[in-house]
Amino acid sequence: PSDSIPDFRAALLESKQILVVTGAGLSAASGIPTFRGDGGLWRNYDVTALATPGGWAENQSRVWQFYHYRRELVLKASPNPAHYVLAKLAIPDFRYKIAPHSKLTHVTQNIDGLLRKAVDETKVSSGVSEESSEIVEMHGRLFDIVCTAHDCEYHEAKFDSPICPALGGTEKILADGITEPLVRRADLPHCPLCGQLCRPGVVWFGERPYRIKEILDLADEADLCIVVGTSALVQPASKLSQRVKDHGGRVAVFNLEQSNHSEEADFLFLGPCEQRLGEVFGETFS
Numbered sequence: 341p342s343d344s345i346p347d348f349r350a351a352l353l354e355s356k357q358i359l360v361v362t363g364a365g366l367s368a369a370s371g372i373p374t375f376r377g378d379g380g381l382w383r384n385y386d387v388t389a390l391a392t393p394g395g396w397a398e399n400q401s402r403v404w405q406f407y408h409y410r411r412e413l414v415l416k417a418s419p420n421p422a423h424y425v426l427a428k429l430a431i432p433d434f435r436y437k438i439a440p441h442s443k444l445t446h447v448t449q450n451i452d453g454l455l456r457k458a459v460d461e462t463k464v465s466s467g468v469s470e471e472s473s474e475i476v477e478m479h480g481r482l483f484d485i486v487c488t489a490h491d492c493e494y495h496e497a498k499f500d501s502p503i504c505p506a507l508g509g510t511e512k513i514l515a516d517g518i519t520e521p522l523v524r525r526a527d528l529p530h531c532p533l534c535g536q537l538c539r540p541g542v543v544w545f546g547e548r549p550y551r552i553k554e555i556l557d558l559a560d561e562a563d564l565c566i567v568v569g570t571s572a573l574v575q576p577a578s579k580l581s582q583r584v585k586d587h588g589g590r591v592a593v594f595n596l597e598q599s600n601h602s603e604e605a606d607f608l609f610l611g612p613c614e615q616r617l618g619e620v621f622g623e624t625f626s
């Protein structure tokens with residue numbers, strides 16, 4: 341793959357449908373641990389116990405404590421320079437400077453909402469009122485809570501922390517590793533409509549991502565796929581860039597290191613995305 345910025349900019353000039361796929365590496369510089377790699381969340385905790393339907397069935401208290409811990413981390417975090425570059429790509433006024441004929445969609449695996457926040461802030465700070473590109477949050481949102489009863493529609497964003505009094509402080513225990521559950525099921529968040537137990541509004545391993553049909557259609561239409569900060573191990577997100585390649589589109593990868601995507605990439609920009617994205621887009625956007 342090429343690491344030529346002028347060649348990548350030439351590809352952007354020609355592109356009509358851009359798909360940007362992002363993962364946990366995008367938020368690493370905001371202090372949010374990735375799933376894998378140095379400091380990755382799963383180094384300390386067992387993924388099958390914390391982010392799978394089976395883990396939930398076994399111990400809802402432990403899963404809620406983990407998501408409370410992640411909510412606490414994200415509440416303290418802010419978007420980093422990589423989010424702001426991608427936010428500008430989402431705003432036509434900025435994007436048309438480098439890709440004048442393009443439409444763009446963001447598909448993110450991140451549940452932290454930081455990309456959305458960066459777009460909102462950028463629109464306010466630059467006085468832009470026009471519509472920005474959609475951000476499809478395929479793995480849900482960390483601050484949403486959802487009722488587990490099949491016949492109940494309750495699904496709401498809740499930014500309170502702790503989300504229920506019993507969870508307050510449990511992140512300190514998680515920081516030292518999992519211990520026995522501390523919170524009684526009755527004290528976990530319950531649905532205000534039907535009284536059943538609520539779960540985090542996120543997609544767990546083995547569950548179907550939100551809006552997957554739409555996302556696959558986008559990959560079939562895109563002529564350029566920009567992949568940022570994902571290990572390309574989690575399906576189906578990992579297949580999106582291959583789908584773009586399959587019909588002749590091009591793929592640009594931004595990652596700290598070589599990943600599964602590196603081989604299929606036409607462009608590969610190795611290093612921290614909060615720097616590399618700035619180098620590639622910065623001058624035009626500043």
Ligand code: NAD
Pocket residue numbers: 362363364365366367368369372373374375376377380381449450451452453479568569570571572573574594595596597599611612613614
């Ligand atoms: P992952 O942890 O598997 O991979 C992270 C990737 O980012 C790695 O390839 C790593 O080399 C790269 N990376 C790390 N720091 C980087 C940086 N500064 N610049 C560029 N690249 C960097 O994450 P993933 O591929 O997104 O895994 C998918 C799952 O992780 C998803 O289900 C997602 O919901 C979940 N996740 C989300 C968050 C979040 O919302 N911020 C955090 C952790 C995990």
